[in-house]
Amino acid sequence: MTLCLHSLLSPVPPTVCRTAYLFLALALAACSPSDNQTYQGYGEGEFVNIAPLESGPLDRLLVHRGETVAKDAELFRLEITNQQAQRDAAAANLVKAEANLADLEKGLRPTEIDQLEASLKAARAEAHLASLDFSRKQKLISKGNISQASLDNARATLFKANANVAQISAQLATGRLPSRSDQIDQAKANVKATRATLDQAEYSLSRRLGTSPADALVNDTYYKPGEMVSAGQPVVSLLPPDNIKVRFFVPETDLGAVAIGQKVSFHCDGCPTDLVGTVNYISPQAEYTPPVIYSEQSKSKLVYMVEAKPADRPEKIHPGQPVSVTLITHQSGE
Secondary structure: OHHHHHHHHOOOOOOOOHHHHHHHHHHHHHHOOOOOOEEEEEEEEOOEEEOOOOOEEEEEEOOOOOOEEOOOOEEEEEOOHHHHHHHHHHHHHHHHHHHHHHHHHHOOOHHHHHHHHHHHHHHHHHHHHHHHHHHHHHHHHHOOOOOHHHHHHHHHHHHHHHHHHHHHHHHHHHHOOOOOHHHHHHHHHHHHHHHHHHHHHHHHHHOOEEEOOOOEEEEEEOOOOOOEEOOOOOOEEEEOHHHEEEEEEEEHHHHHHOOOOOEEEEEOOOOOOOOEEEEEEEEEEEOOOOOOOOOOOHHHHOEEEEEEEEOOOHHHOOOOOEEEEEEOOOOOOO
16 A cells, blocks of 8 residues: 555656556556456547648637637638638629529510510501501502502502511510520529639638537637738647547456446546446557566556546546546446
């Protein structure tokens, strides 16, 4: 026991690393009975670093260390004046192209249709009068009351009036139809090209923004507005709750009691007493290998790193925090 207390009370080196946690786990395991299936470990977090895909001065930093952000929340943005203008211009061009396509697909406007219908009525009235005049002159010429030239003029006027009726009728029928298929196809291609330009502009803009991929804690920020940021250089570090886990160490002699899917309970200072989780990883390699030869005596020095994910409230466990892990070997009701 004196050796155990001496190990626990020794000064902690300035740089805390995984090796230190391993030695701490070995010391605590040596101080505890091996049959209680409780092992020592620590909280571990897999941080997500958010970086821009292009270089530029940082214009806005929208989060602070220690706050919680929601999924898709904007974290920062570089200077985007040029990219914003290109995106706005592309959006306006798309609206214009879509309006032109809709206009071609629906044909003439209602007022233009009304105008053609009125012209057709007038043309039919003129054709009716020309028909009456031609019939009357046909009767008069047989009696010698008019000349042949007068009859020929009446015939030409009737022919012209009928042709005018046919022309306006055709215009009205065309006006009620959409534009020609080749014009519509061209307009559709223009809409597609304009939309692609907008997508490209939005992508270029997104390369200068940072957004959160999930609900997360802001672990740290690395730049201040006005500073130059290189492409791929992290600006914000996030810790999503799903990325929090507990690593603990199991002696080689107890390894058979642990399996993927094994239920465990967590115990740590200041943590709720009912924290539970599930084993999701067992290291295939020993964390400590004795020199030269394996023996029955050296096997007790072998430990294997095991990871377990909290079932709920993972934020209650902090990275680096010492955690005791107990295997739950019997479920209630079994």
